[in-house]
Amino acid sequence: MKVGFIGFGEVASTLSGGLLDNGATVLTCLQGRGVPTKNKALEMGVTICNSPRELAETSEILISAVTPSNAVEVAREMGKYSKGIYVDINNVSPDTVIESLGMVKNKKTVDAAIIGSVKRNGYNVQIIACGDSATDFAVLNDYGLNIKIMGNEVGNCSTIKMLRSSYTKGVSALLWETFLAAYKMGIDEEVLEIIGQTEGPQFGKSANSRLLSSFNHSKRRYEEMGEVKKILSYSVDPLMADAIEQMFETIHEKKTKFNKNKNSQLDFKSYKDLFKSLNNIK
């Protein structure tokens, strides 16, 4: 089994680890790549192709894992040479994945999305896949990956991922509003305990990590909410998504002020330290 990666960032290198461990051949092309990426690919035992065209023509399954804004351009360039299955696994909107896969000449395409964190889950991270060739892509489950087929319609996986992300970002925004108020009133521990009684024993830990990552990734979340709102507004009035977007914008403004004051970002261990520091800035 020959699996090619367009781009060799964190997603590609993590999945490659699993594929190589389980006997697949992994290919990529390193033209225009930085030294650390080249070294990593060579150390892992990835086969290096001489040109993007060679990569596209040799791979039985070709996976596009690039910077989201390059997804369409890369598909335009590589899609005309792809002989096997072309998989777009990039974190892009449904419209973008439809546009990118529309460029693939042989029409053997898969819309795929990574659910959860590659960093935390490694190559066992959940991948969902839609499109006519999703079944052919899912043979990579025999090579260590964790792919779940979600139907034939290209665009659905991106939408599923976005709706999931809208929900989880909403929970984080809710936690922010609830616990910032509770912290200011001096009853955050009590509120945490009481909500935990109905939401389950992992609530406290998960709330803490969601509050910290809301602060650390406020900019990206704010930007992603714009995309989510667009998707939601095709079918509903996105009242919540609108508030979530504003919430992350507000958090990001605080973060910017905070960074200006401190010149460097502290590595907070608990939401209490975070809220305390935010309270201290003007």
Place this chain on the structure above:
Amino acid sequence: MKVGFIGFGEVASTLSGGLLDNGATVLTCLQGRGVPTKNKALEMGVTICNSPRELAETSEILISAVTPSNAVEVAREMGKYSKGIYVDINNVSPDTVIESLGMVKNKKTVDAAIIGSVKRNGYNVQIIACGDSATDFAVLNDYGLNIKIMGNEVGNCSTIKMLRSSYTKGVSALLWETFLAAYKMGIDEEVLEIIGQTEGPQFGKSANSRLLSSFNHSKRRYEEMGEVKKILSYSVDPLMADAIEQMFETIHEKKTKFNKNKNSQLDFKSYKDLFKSLNNIK
């Protein structure tokens, strides 16, 4: 141990069941009560006082469990006679509980709040308690109740309950927006499955029940969010609470239209049936 209840609705009768089972004497006054309430109290073996004053003077612990809008009036009337501990367990705002307990002459007061559902949990339902006399109230744990002390400050329990309620209502509003959109796109089951993978195995069941109860209790939730917003706005800009309030207002408008069309409310078993029916009305 003599425990008196002002009001004898669902909360009072459920807690009385536990207290009586565990050897306490339960008292109430049935002046102006309806026949079903009277019969229930008599059947359970509750001791009937001849006047509110007798109830207040005889009870070692006097619990106000009335219609929220009557909490202050009842405290004004009974607080002057209360010789033991006066507990306000009504679902009222911090301002209201502070006002009501301020009427109690002997100052032996407790701000208490019920967390979760009396219907589901019976007399074992979680009760939280604040105020100088909270420890004295908590002796009722020896008589079957489940009271947790949350500090001395009257008003805190109401606030904790409100912040919890703001969070859980927010989750419901988020579920509504996310799953109504997913349902309209025909990918609700997929989104449910994928969110469940990170949110835990009970996610599907809990989401379904939250969606149905959001519809069934839309009016009450909309009204309660107004109170919650007020409390939050003392310390934060309530962006999320504002959206949640609008969301329940929207759901309630749909419900009103729906009831007009159908002349009766259907007992939906799943969110799918609910969304299907809502889609069919103009």
